[in-house]
Amino acid sequence: MMQGLILAGGRGSRLAADGVEAPKALVEVGGRPQIVNLIETFADLGCESITCMVREGITVETPGRALVLTCRTPSSLHTLVAGLAAVPPGPVFCAMVDTVMPPADWRRLYHGVTERLAAGSLAVLAVTPFVDDELPLYVTRNEAGFATAILDTPPPADTPMLVTGGVYGLSPEARRLAGVAVASLHRMRAFLRLLVELRVPVATVEVPRIIDLDHKRDLDAAERWLTARAGDKQ
Numbered sequence: 001m002m003q004g005l006i007l008a009g010g011r012g013s014r015l016a017a018d019g020v021e022a023p024k025a026l027v028e029v030g031g032r033p034q035i036v037n038l039i040e041t042f043a044d045l046g047c048e049s050i051t052c053m054v055r056e057g058i059t060v061e062t063p064g065r066a067l068v069l070t071c072r073t074p075s076s077l078h079t080l081v082a083g084l085a086a087v088p089p090g091p092v093f094c095a096m097v098d099t100v101m102p103p104a105d106w107r108r109l110y111h112g113v114t115e116r117l118a119a120g121s122l123a124v125l126a127v128t129p130f131v132d133d134e135l136p137l138y139v140t141r142n143e144a145g146f147a148t149a150i151l152d153t154p155p156p157a158d159t160p161m162l163v164t165g166g167v168y169g170l171s172p173e174a175r176r177l178a179g180v181a182v183a184s185l186h187r188m189r190a191f192l193r194l195l196v197e198l199r200v201p202v203a204t205v206e207v208p209r210i211i212d213l214d215h216k217r218d219l220d221a222a223e224r225w226l227t228a229r230a231g232d233k234q
Contacts, residue, residue, distance in 0.1 A: 002114060003087045004047030006038050008054045008097035009071045009079035018216035023058050025097050027213060029222050034213065035097050039066045044103070045110045047093060053083040075186040077178070084175045091117045092175065096166035098213035100222040105207045112205030113169035121146075121203040122177075123195055124169030127162040130209040132218075136163040137189050139204060147202040150193040164192070165210035169203075 012024030020027060025035040035052060039062055042050045050066040053073075060068050069086055073079040076096075084092065093113055101109070113124045125147060127139050138151040139162045154161065170178070174195065181191050195202050211222045 001048035001090060002046065002093045002110075003090050004042035004045075004050040005080075005083045005087050005092050005094040006035065006042070006050070006052045006097055007076065007079050007083060007094065008035055008052060008058075009073055009076070010097075011055065014214045015216065015219075020216055020219070023055070024213060025052075025054050025058055025060065027219060029100060029213070029219065030226055033060070034100075035060055036062065038095060038097060038099070039064065041103070041106050042093070042095075045093070045106060048090070049088050051083055051087050052097075053079050053086075076188040077182050077186055077191050080188060080191075081178050081182045084170070084178060090172065092168075092170040094168045094170060096212075098218075099166040100211040100213060100226070101207060101209070102226060105209075109167060109205055109207055113167075116145075116203035116205065117169050117171055119203075120201060121169070122171050122200040123174040123192075124203045124205060125192065126165035126167035126210065127204045127206050128165045128208065128210045129161055129163075129206075131161060131163050133163065133212055134214065137192070138163055141204050145204050147196050147204055150189065150196050152189075162204070162206065164189075165207065166212060167210075168192075 008025035026033045043064055052068045053071045056070050056072050071079055071082050073082055109126050116124045139147050140149045140155050140159055141147050185191055
């Protein structure tokens with residue numbers, strides 16, 4: 001069974017600079033705090049457990065059986081490792097709290113991550129051709145869908161443009177490696193790059209679009225997008 005992990009340890013400084021007073025975990029999308037949206041999404045997907053890592057000073061009223069833990073970690077990788085230490089054994093479906101997708105794309109991604117981990121991938125990355133990030137992390141992959149490089153700059157023009165989407169599948173071995181890597185690395189992207197450089201199987205699952213809630217404009221775009229998608233289904 002897949003264990004769920006939501007990382008919400010960031011300060012949301014860019015949202016605050018845009019005048020958004022709520023911490024990133026508590027900004028509302030669709031009329032509810034984003035962390036609540038993700039908890040209910042993970043529950044609907046079938047995660048056996050759901051663990052949330054939130055920064056100190058945030059109070060979250062969570063639905064259902066989610067476990068909320070406070071962290072004072074210095075980096076995204078430290079937050080991941082602290083969360084993994086609290087998550088029950090097994091493969092992990094992990095997302096950053098600022099990740100927004102329609103339910104159908106969450107289901108597609110979850111099934112893809114589950115299948116690739118079951119087939120022997122050490123880790124799985126959500127990727128998208130939709131690039132709307134100040135510091136995107138680019139991914140190149142081979143015909144089998146395995147990542148071949150993690151880049152801070154765009155790949156050559158003849159290579160499909162894909163970026164990471166803030167959602168990861170981690171096998172038990174990847175969990176162990178994260179605990180080792182945190183001694184010398186501090187960012188998630190550095191850990192992901194290390195996995196690819198080690199030439200272990202890091203699979204990808206592509207979805208059309210993912211919005212990261214970094215700025216006020218991202219909140220507005222997420223509201224418009226999800227409202228339009230819901231309207232298309234009526």
